[in-house]
Amino acid sequence: MRLTAVELVESREILPGQWLQSFHAPELASGSRAGQFVHVRPGDISGMVLRRPFSLNTTDAATGIVTIHYRVIGRGTDFFTRLRPGDSIDMLGPLGRPFEVDPRSQHLLLIAGGLGIAGVRMLADEALRDGKRVTLLFGAASAREVYPSNLLPDEVEYIVATDDGSMGHHGYVTDLIAEYETWADQAFACGPLGMLKVLAGQAAGRRQRMGVAKLGRKRGGGKGDVSGSAAARRKAFLQVSMEQNMGCAVGACLGCVVAAASGPPLRVCREGPVFAAEELDWETPWR
């Protein structure tokens, strides 16, 4: 975790109200992993006291470029869209814990709902680099909100679902899971809470449906890994990247928690933003 001034290189609106911005940030570009995020300070304009958290959308160690992808939802995000190339901005990061891919997993299923693509996008690059096969299931309300395929590596199999049927599968992205859950060794998701909840339910029932052994369990058992540890997450079928209103983003203020399956609430910024689905309590009606 470092506090760095980074320079805007490129900024464009890739979908209505959704922006993709590139920053020159060599330390972040080489020292971050998929699933981690940055906490970005809006400029010194009166009234905004909090930074804004963004998933690291892509990083390129060779060029030192990191990108963020966000929707304009308020004054902070609106401010960021007004930045011009050459403008400098203050990023704190990399923050949080990354996705954990089991080295034995060959087929990775990425599931994104709308802007959730920003949470899993970087994992596609990482997985391809490690020689894995990647399928991305993407859900959106309609064709005009579908993530442009030219922003994805060619090697990614890209499947789209839209609520109104204007592109791809007519329905929810979660409808498509059944087709892929036997193929996939692990799944990684980011998107609306409702989508993640359905996926968590599907993942919990998967073992029984498919009769597959839990990944990583050696014959004869042995001591299980501590819930929330990188080792335990590596063995989980489904990992999710969670979102929450955030204050400090370093674990100090306890603002950004989610309910845990057991024990005290977990900090999205510190224990997350990536969690194994079974670490979370999907029934607690916390928003």
Next chain:
Amino acid sequence: MTPAVDLSVDLGRGLVLPNPILVASGTFGYGIEYGDVVDVDRLGGICCKGTTLKARVGNPTPRVTETPGGMLNSIGLQNPGVDAVIAKYSHTWATWRVPMIVNVAGESVEDYVEVARRLDGIPGVAAIELNISCPNVGAGGLQFAIDAGAAGEVTAAVRRATDLPLLVKLSPNVADIRPIARAIEEAGADALTAINTLSGIAVAPDRKRPLLGNTYGGLSGPAVKPVALRIVFEATQAVKIPVVAIGGVTDLADVLDFLAVGAVAVQVGTAIFADPTLPVRLIDELEAECRRVGAASYRDFIGTTLPKRPGSPSVKGVEYRP
């Protein structure tokens, strides 16, 4: 060589801070969270996250939201309980130069007393800051902080339970702070902290419910600074013990404003979220300001805005006799 500037602060009972810039409870965790981004040993003091007798899971989410010039929070005192806090952090604190002031919260006088007792004598714990603004379940939901009698009672009970320096944090959600401040002083507090957050709410975007999971939150940030200034102004004239100011500090001018109304030190809170390096920078800026005006001590800045005083302010806060 330029002469040294004296930035030290005596809060009483042996608690001497190296400088008057502290970090506020709830914004700096247990001191370790910001890692290398902040050199904690430069700070004047750290007030840790509110600590209770038993572990608390805290409030439903959302727990924080930005508001114009500030933010609302309703964490609900999520913490692992005093024993776990001691076990997990006190060894680290004991290796630090920076005084660690443990913020203590409770629902009954007995809770506060027991937490204070367990902190007493723990290496690494320099002082206690009582957060008396949480609901007093024992007395039917009343906050200790809004009633002079209750505030004095809990302060006196904790005073008897520990030899640690005792700061008591005032709530701004009262009609008149002066009788409460006096009651806390008479009950044996070594210093006051002012102010805690102001009670507020925000509305969810769909306007079908309050935004925060707990409905109510505490407002902090620059938006509360005028209220904090007013309460510090009133409190420093009402009591002789030192007052540590908190409320919307974002730059040196804010620090100087709070000193001017009689505070002997300031806590930086919400501004840390935007700029974790601010507190340390403020120490340097305050020292530079002393040099600029030729002051041997930052104490020259204390109390200049207060009504005429009989003498110059003492090291231990401002002596004012109406």
